[in-house]
Amino acid sequence: MPRHSTFRSRWPVILLMLVALAACGGAPGSPGPSGGDEGRIQVVTTSSVFADMARNVGGDRVAVTSLVPKGLDIHTYQVTPADLRAVATADLFVMNGLGLDDWLEKTIRSAGNRAPILKLAVDLPGVVLLPGDTPDTQNPHLWMDVSNGIAYATRIATALEAADPTAAADIAASADAYAKRLSDLDAWVRDRIATIPEADRRFVLFHDALPYFARAYGLTIVGVAVEAPGQDPSAGEIAALIDRIKATGVKAIFSEAQFPTALVDQIARETGARVVANLYDDTLGDDPVTSYEALIRWDVDQLVGALR
Structure with a gap:
């Protein structure tokens, strides 16, 4: 649709x-x-x-x-x-x-x-x-x-x-x-990201919401679970992503708080990666994510906590 x-x-x-x-x-x-x-x-x-x-x-x-x-x-x-x-x-x-x-x-x-x-x-x-x-x-x-x-x-x-x-x-x-x-x-943000070992500055996303963030702060997005919200991936696409996660040693899969986690949970079970499903980008949330500045701080803390 x-x-x-x-x-x-x-x-x-x-x-x-x-x-x-x-x-x-x-x-x-x-x-x-x-x-x-x-x-x-x-x-x-x-x-x-x-x-x-x-x-x-x-x-x-x-x-x-x-x-x-x-x-x-x-x-x-x-x-x-x-x-x-x-x-x-x-x-x-x-x-x-x-x-x-x-x-x-x-x-x-x-x-x-x-x-x-x-x-x-x-x-x-x-x-x-x-x-x-x-x-x-x-x-x-x-x-x-x-x-x-x-x-x-x-x-x-x-x-x-x-x-x-x-x-x-x-x-x-x-x-x-x-x-x-x-x-x-x-x-x-740059100071916080610098605390992550360089080899661990890679991750997978539910969808491609952080490419400008990754480019600016020296991170690598290994893959995304869905091309766009509302578009389910094929079995082949999921299998290919699982293979990339295993090959690159990705520690964490990140998703925004407003999206369901069934797909990323499935991928995590197959790879051993950790799911962090409480990021924000398009929307603010409840306290403490009540401003753009707080959103950035929250997301960086979640990323650093999972990757470091």
């Missing part, structure tokens, strides 16, 4: 609800900061990770809504009626792009909102994109390299300043402080 077939099947219902919103006065107006929420810039993001970035950059000048609740899979998210009013009244949309959350664009077009759409990962200066899970696509998980997270924050700041020039000084100050924290975080 195509990844977004369930979303397409629900689209007529969503269109009817958009009409109902317009009849109730919820249709979008012209771009620019709305008068509600004490005049703050109304920002709608796809992911709770990007919502946290926007709050840190915008501070008191923004009101931020994440469409995808924490703990849910952004790849296969289905827009709900509760999302539609936020989409209709947003001043700025923040998404990743590169196929991760392109469902947002269809929602915005149908809502008729003309507010700017910021695609954080598209044409990010200085970044060489890595291949995605199908031909002619790119892996979208750039923010897992903290240096790219800093670039995301810079883009968000520029978009917010354009949305409300009167808030530019406050936004610039918040963005500078946030960038400094992220720079310190990047250095911390």
